[in-house]
Amino acid sequence: MNTHRFFFLPFLTVACVSAHVSETVSFDQEVFFPGVLLPSSVTQTVEQSEPLDVSEAVSKLKDLGSPSVSISENSLSGDMSFVSHLKIALENGNDPTLTLVDMDIAPGETVQQFPVLVSGDQLFSHLASPAKVRFWITGKLPSAGTALHYHLSLSVSEQINKSL
Amino acid sequence: MKMLSILPLLAILSVHSIASAQEKVPFKIGMQADLSVPSGVALGLEARLPHLPWFKLGLSGTYTLAPGLRGNLLLDPINFPIAPVTNVDVGWQSPFTVPGIKNSPSSTWTYCDLQGGLAVGSRDGFRFMLLAGMSYLDGNVSGLQGFVNTSQGVSFGDPHFNGWVPNAKMSFNWLF
Numbered sequence: 001m002n003t004h005r006f007f008f009l010p011f012l013t014v015a016c017v018s019a020h021v022s023e024t025v026s027f028d029q030e031v032f033f034p035g036v037l038l039p040s041s042v043t044q045t046v047e048q049s050e051p052l053d054v055s056e057a058v059s060k061l062k063d064l065g066s067p068s069v070s071i072s073e074n075s076l077s078g079d080m081s082f083v084s085h086l087k088i089a090l091e092n093g094n095d096p097t098l099t100l101v102d103m104d105i106a107p108g109e110t111v112q113q114f115p116v117l118v119s120g121d122q123l124f125s126h127l128a129s130p131a132k133v134r135f136w137i138t139g140k141l142p143s144a145g146t147a148l149h150y151h152l153s154l155s156v157s158e159q160i161n162k163s164l
Numbered sequence: 165m166k167m168l169s170i171l172p173l174l175a176i177l178s179v180h181s182i183a184s185a186q187e188k189v190p191f192k193i194g195m196q197a198d199l200s201v202p203s204g205v206a207l208g209l210e211a212r213l214p215h216l217p218w219f220k221l222g223l224s225g226t227y228t229l230a231p232g233l234r235g236n237l238l239l240d241p242i243n244f245p246i247a248p249v250t251n252v253d254v255g256w257q258s259p260f261t262v263p264g265i266k267n268s269p270s271s272t273w274t275y276c277d278l279q280g281g282l283a284v285g286s287r288d289g290f291r292f293m294l295l296a297g298m299s300y301l302d303g304n305v306s307g308l309q310g311f312v313n314t315s316q317g318v319s320f321g322d323p324h325f326n327g328w329v330p331n332a333k334m335s336f337n338w339l340f
Contacts, residue, residue: 019301019327029317053315060312130315160327 016163021064024072027052027152031135035145043084045138050150052090053130062128065160069120073153075113079146080105085138088114088150090123092131098122105139120154189217192288192339196222200333202275202299203255204228210238210337217243217287220337230260236277238337243287251295251333253277257303267310273303277331293335302326 029050036044061067076086088101100123101114116123133150192212199205208224218241226232234255240247259272281295308320 017327017329019325019329021323021325023323024321026319026321027317028319050317051315052318053313054318057308057312057314057320 016161019160020157021160022155022157025054025057025154025156027054027133027150029133029150030147031150032147033135033137033141033145035143036141037143041140043139044141045085045136046141047134047136049091049132049134051130052127052133054127055130058124058128061156061158065158067124067156067158069124069157070155071116071120071123071152072155073113073151074100074116075151076148077110077112077151078148080109080112080148081107082141082146083109083137083139085136086112086114087136089134090126090131091134092126092129094129095126097134098126100133124154124156190214194337194339196224196335196337198224198333198335200277200295200335201331202228202257202301202329203232203234203253203277203333206234208234210339212288212339220339226255226257228257228260229263230258232257240283240287240291245285247283247287249281249283249293249295251277251279251281251293251297253279253299259306261307265311267307269305269307269311271303271305273301273325275299275301277333279331279333281333288339290339291335291337293333293337295333295335297331298328299331300326300328 031048031050033046033048036046083105085104086101087099090098090100098118100116100118102117103114105112135150189212191214194210195208196210197207203226206224206226208222210220210222212220218239220238220240222236222238224234224236226234232255234253236251236253239250242248254276256274257272259270261268261270277297277299279295279297281293283291283293285291304322304324306322308323312320
């Protein structure tokens with residue numbers, strides 16, 4: 001190493017930006033499941049989907065560094081007394097469908113926090129393209145239809161290291 | 165042994181010189197103006213406390229894209245026309261948006277600058293200083309919602325950031 005390079009090395013080492021950024025991204029959506037034609041005594045499955053596009057934000061975060069994502073909340077609220085099984089999945093058209101929730105529901109629940117079957121980073125990777133959240137509910141569904149409120153909250157943190 | 169016998173004498177002399185210095189150094193007030201990153205342009209007052217000729221306290225108003233406030237402690241230990249100095253700033257930047265960016269989010273932070281550099285001029289009069297170091301920033305960004313296109317139902321919290329960035333300062337100080 002040349003002498004002058006050695007002299008400037010400490011200055012080059014400190015002449016960089018080192019920052020930590022933390023952020024919360026939430027998705028709140030009223031999901032309306034239309035009524036069914038069959039009698040309510042019959043167990044049926046209905047499906048609904050809602051768009052979830054945060055691709056621009058994901059792209060900006062990826063430009064800065066490698067974000068780390070954790071799912072802080074994943075819940076559905078409303079009258080779920082008739083729901084016996086729930087499945088929630090994420091589709092973006094490019095990658096295989098990502099199943100977030102696939103579980104039986106205890107009768108009489110109004111708010112449910114669901115453990116998510118995938119990691120936050122897997123979910124974040126899927127959100128790099130415009131996506132859809134698809135819901136399937138199974139149960140003795142009311143003929144008038146029903147609305148449930150879906151809430152997904154992600155904690156994003158990122159370490160940014162840039163040399164000047 | 166000879167060295168040991170000299171020690172009490174040295175101690176007496178140093179106490180005497182400190183006492184003399186304390187008598188000779190009155191309180192002084194002055195002005196400071198500087199251009200720096202991340203504070204921007206700053207203008208304020210500085211004060212040299214009595215008995216402490218090498219310490220100067222300052223308080224400045226700053227302006228980058230919005231006003232801010234900054235306090236500083238300058239250590240100027242050598243009374244010589246060219247001398248090394250160190251400085252610590254603690255400041256606050258009020259929220260600002262970036263001009264020219266549509267729906268720009270706003271940002272605010274507090275910071276602490278740790279700097280070292282060179283001073284030229286009289287320690288008791290006019291000093292020109294060039295300083296550089298690192299700044300610790302802690303702040304947040306708000307208003308991301310309108311800045312990033314998303315589908316309906318998506319909301320962003322205010323991102324929080326903290327970290328180290330390089331700083332540099334060109335400063336003019338006058339003690340009256």
